[in-house]
Amino acid sequence: MRKHLLALGSAALMLTAAAQAQSEMTPPADMPAGEYVLDKSHASLTWKVSHFGLSNYTARFTRFDATLDFDPANPANSALKVTVDPTSVETDYPNADAKDFDKELAESERWFNAGEFPEISFASTGIEMKGETTGIVTGDLTFMGVTKPVSLDISFNGAFEERPFSGLATLGFSATGSVTRSEWGMSGLVPNIGDDVDLLIEVEFYQPEG
Template sequence: MKGVRTVLLVGLLALSGCMSLVFAKSDFEQLPAGTYKLDLTHASIVWKVSHLGLSDYVARFADFDASIDYKPDDISASKVVASINPMSIQTAYPNAQEKDFDKTLATEKGWFNATTFASIDFVSTRIEMTSESTASMTGDLTFLGVTKPVTLEVVFNGAMLKQPFSGKPTMGFSATTTVDRTEWGMSKYAPNIGAEVEVLIEGEFAKLDE
């Protein structure tokens, strides 16, 4: 029995070693260059805004897309492009669909006015690494027909040369930014509904086959 236990232990250790190779993070500098597409099944855009200074109202967008033109030899030369469908707002407002609350927020002039401005767009203009795992990314945000620069603080969560489920090179990020909505012309009910909107982004990007 002792011999059997030894064989089993060796086998388990070997298997553990193989699994660690599959799931281990690798430096994102080692990932191949190319276009990386957002995996929508592992992504979210959530935003928060103050309500009368009493609480933060929280909502999300359900329909969005993004890609990275990734250059590992010079990460600062990489480019990020993203777009959001403002019609995809989801809130926790009670009976939101029945009362058309989400639709009103998405389409009404003074709010997202999505019937006139069908997309919220971002294009990066500068990426500055602030540590091995963080970066400051500046870009142009086009919202309600107005384009202004914003800066996102980005945290690099990890990378895999071969993600175990898709088999593709994959990288994952978290990002945050705070924007003053009135600078883009959305001033309705400010300051009772806060001017500053905190945005929290999560995303995994998988390399496209080329």
Template sequence: MNYLKMVIFTSVLSLAGGVSSVFAQSPFNEMPRGEYVVDLSHASVVWKVSHLGLSSYVARFADFEAAIDYDTSDITNSTVTAKINPMSIQTAYPNAKEKDFDNILATDESWFNAGEFASIDFVSTSIEMTGDKTAVMIGELTFLGVSKPVSLDVEFNGAMLRQPFSGKPTMGFSATTTIQRTNWGMSKYAPNIGDEVEVMIEGEFVKTDG
């Protein structure tokens, strides 16, 4: 469904009685068990880091994959995996194409060193529910060849047994974490370019057919 058709469809539903009453949410413990994969058209991995204490420099990764092995009976038994392509950095740096700034960040040995380390990997090791729709997820982050545990604050945004546009079971999550990049060996310009990196993740996960 293209964008124009989606807008028209949503407008018709709104006039017919309200989108909220038509696009019904489902409790996450009623979602089917199994594998869910991230929908890149409704997902983002954004990070920001302090620049000289004057501003926060914001960038994103445009190419990544993630999956949830979802346990309906006990969400804490679920597992999450993700892989990020460091070559997909997008900084919106002025004249980035002319200066090749994104490629420099991705490939420079003092930064993401994608020539030697082609992916940034995450595997969850535990999930602890902290509320009806919140959790703390612990996992192993492998970055620049170093593996260390990280903790993410996760919020369950909602779920649909039948997402109206795809027709498939879909769940949505937000997650945040803060890491110290020097712990993974990225120390260039620290602390003037901040050691702490805040990561913000948004994602819709769609049930696979398997």
């Protein structure tokens, strides 16, 4: 019983701390201006593509980086840069000892062809605010040697001038988007493997000390 009560007490304290943290979030206009870097421990880049119309095959990139030049007075003037390592593609394909499907995706000329194109990059060209916490980021996506414009729907989740535990100025965002992979030269197995690839992005950016 004593252990049960202690567990309940700990859970209550954690919930109270979380609620207090939410209530103490900083309005974006009050955040420090300047460059923010990606908090890689709180970031994910997932994509999904149709598999014969039966299901959506999902995978992720595990190595990517980004910087955000944030203008709190006018968020539309902010700028975002992203780089992705295509060799970091990771799936849940079974029996990797028999077939390293992740390596095949990364290296095959049919797919990411990372030997010839070792980096995927995105650089914003404009930000259009749609509401206080939503907007559209437009930018140039360079992939497999081709550069084309892409738009991402962005949701601003919140900010801390001093984030709990780290004390660093931190911004959090979610983003979604879609690209037609054949437009960048990846047309392998279209249409059995879908041409449209959906992106799901979760990120936090922090401003380094000093």
